[in-house]
Amino acid sequence: MTAPTHRVGEPAWDAWGDPTRAHRLTDDQRALISQVLGGAAATDAPRTPETELRLPRSALSPAARAALAAAVGPAHVNTRPAARLRRAGGKSTPDLLRRRAGDVAGAPDAVVSPADHDQVAAVLAACAEHGVAVVPFGGGTSVVGGVEPLRGDFAAAVCLDLRRLDRLLALDPVARTATLQAGLRTPEAEELLADYGMTLGHRPQSYEYATIGGYAATRSAGQDSAGYGRFDSMVLALRAATPRGTLDLGRAPASAAGPDLRQLLLGSEGVFGVITEVTLRVRPLPAAEHEEAWSVPDFAAGTEALRALAQGGLRPTLVRLSDPVETYVNAALAGGEAPRGCLAVVRCEGDPAHVAAAREAAATALRAVGGTPLGEEPVAHWRAGRYSAPYLRDALLDAGVLAETLETAATWTRLPGLRRAVTDALTAALSGGGAPPPPLVLCHISHVYPEGASLYFTVAAAAGPDPLERWRAAKRAAGDAIAAHGGTITHHHAVGTDHRPWLGAEVGDLGVEVLRAVKRALDPAGVLNPGKLIPEAAEPDR
């Protein structure tokens, strides 16, 4: 079997995922919100119904439309409002705020669905020739504006929908690699791999909707990165279509044949080309597993334990440490009692001997900092909801609460100062104006490396009369704090539009010039995903 039998359905146009799984706040949760964020927060903020939306007419010229139809077949150039609406952007908080408010003016002028690599290449050629912006679209789960169909200098933009590229092209059981097409969502890819007893082990929060190509284009990291690695580290080879031709990169597990050009496409977010196939490391489905929650006295102690694990020889598959506020809030939202201090979660997968050894290593590290085991139940609870948090964001937006997440990474040494700075920046930015109480800022570590770790923040505040402006103020404050305190502007959410103002601080003006030079070489017409990733020559003041 090379194509999956079970397809993941289309997500909602104005919310995270499956509309039938939408979260409804309980009365207790509403009471908790009123108590913490003030009564003004729990005010219903209704969405615009789809029937009231008015999409602008498709601006695609007849010639461009004909060229696209020639590339993929007329049936796969879709200009109907329902299709365009469902490709009008990603799932960032500003994306959702705009669509909920009925602002769909930016919807693409058509949704173009190629069947294979050659058709992708033909679409790019047509767009370059006719001056049409082209926005690659996989799962549409970007939370940083990465799939917003910006026009750049062009009159029209099309969504390049990769969902028809949904095949397993090759599986090598000896080298343990699989070649997957870009448009496969994770559950579909896992279904195909499971037939061979294999798994990717890549499980980010967007697992159910995100695609293989999207993971590669954004340097995704799954929650099990400690065991399976980041997505970029799993990539042996990739194929990308560009307006200037095809790139086939990677043939050996390691090479000294010059710069690693795969690393230019990984994280390129569709501005250099469209990744159509990825050859990935796969592993046997785990024969054993163990998971356990722990309580540790405080965040510093928990961080120390995670560092010991990350720098040791044996790593669990997943480690996660919530700060005291997150530990308390998550327990309260679940209607339970919070453990003392901070909640730490450990999961080990693999062959039985490895699981036993990794479990022992984790217990040793956590006991050394005063941790006490809490059993499996809290992990099972966390795991049951591991892909559901974004549904809660929708429910909070419905209830007039601005809820956002952002993430960074730094060395262990810089982590405490970075956490303090971002927390303070978010608190200050969302505390202005007098009336509402300060925001709630939660933080956890969910990805560890020998040299450092990620920090993942969740912030919730009353949405107020202009939630977009409040979001912008908070984002600006957090981004500046991250840049000033040695963090990367994003550990796994990518750059998109939202992090673009800080890329120059991260790679320097000369680094940005290098990105522009590569862009000119591969996309001289500049049609690929305008307005993303690469800062403009004169980036507007943020």
Next chain:
Amino acid sequence: MTAPTHRVGEPAWDAWGDPTRAHRLTDDQRALISQVLGGAAATDAPRTPETELRLPRSALSPAARAALAAAVGPAHVNTRPAARLRRAGGKSTPDLLRRRAGDVAGAPDAVVSPADHDQVAAVLAACAEHGVAVVPFGGGTSVVGGVEPLRGDFAAAVCLDLRRLDRLLALDPVARTATLQAGLRTPEAEELLADYGMTLGHRPQSYEYATIGGYAATRSAGQDSAGYGRFDSMVLALRAATPRGTLDLGRAPASAAGPDLRQLLLGSEGVFGVITEVTLRVRPLPAAEHEEAWSVPDFAAGTEALRALAQGGLRPTLVRLSDPVETYVNAALAGGEAPRGCLAVVRCEGDPAHVAAAREAAATALRAVGGTPLGEEPVAHWRAGRYSAPYLRDALLDAGVLAETLETAATWTRLPGLRRAVTDALTAALSGGGAPPPPLVLCHISHVYPEGASLYFTVAAAAGPDPLERWRAAKRAAGDAIAAHGGTITHHHAVGTDHRPWLGAEVGDLGVEVLRAVKRALDPAGVLNPGKLIPEAAEPDR
């Protein structure tokens, strides 16, 4: 302490390393060579004495010389013949054949020795302004022509000697990172790190002479890569001077902030800029170690055991598998008896629990394929000579034997076909002309990954009347076989001049265009290391 107390001396100008350690063939070794490669092989091929050499006058213009003197101080612009001779190239077999024959016409026009990053930047600016080719030089151990002072389109070339950049700039014991300047040779870097109880664990055959910057610029892999990782995987951050300014790349242990631009500088071989500082992962000096040799029935069985180890959870620090010919020849050269089948070597370092577990994992994998332990002695013997093999090449060249090594990597699946193809290609290329017996081709695996491994070939043949032409024929045949059978043209020797004809096959014409675009952005005058890495627009027929 930030600078090392013990400096590694300068290597010989016409041979590998320390002249006092030059290898002298024993009578038994000469007899063995005559027997295997024919009597004609063991014919002395004397070197040209230094006193008979005539270097061309330095072609550096007075204006360029003055600009360089302004950049680094007049004392650090050296145009004396002895200095220029010692920077006339690297240690590839063609490099040595040319210099031994007295061909030193290509020596650089000056040796320029900056003291720090800013002086490196000033040298690049001076060279760009005055149209002088500039060849970065660290340890000078390139075996692929990477430091040959080619002029490109310019009248003069200077060697940019990085040896004065020899400081430990920072050590973070919490994050376990060290910032080292580019010109430190490995023993010097290890001396500095040992003061903090730390090590890099990077031990390639060039360990004694190669430098930190050179490792980064060539994507080096140490013999202990299974445990410590390749050099590129140790790099958290790097600083590079380019004619267009400075690049400071990398701040977090992982990031999704766009393409990983560090990976453009790693492996850039001085054509984009000069790496002046590298922030590297370091580890505690190992508390325990264990090493053991094994005999396995054949190469396929040994490969299977290495694959099991590489794909398992616990990897030794070093694994190595010699094919039957290498197993036999190495034993014969040492005057000992060869074990049955193939020699496998395993070494484990770390904390005692890890060493015990990794040792057990290795024993299980090797026993599973019919391996039998041979004890520690063969490993101790191998380890004592781990950095000495290049001295043997000099002795063989003295004795009229062309000895060369080359390496590649591929997936486990492709490895057997690749090994056969390269062996056949080398044998055919060096068997022509009737008289001499076929060459001796040895092979081992010394770097393993979950998806595949490296293959390292040693070939020895009678040098004949035109050893350079024989070398070219063998290189051409091996390179074509590697490209045709799914290998990378180099796993850890880099591209330089010698592998440049195959880079296009590896990254494609469009990949080469991307490299050229980056080159134009960072080095618009094209002064940096001309003739290396990036194929010419019209690469001369190979």
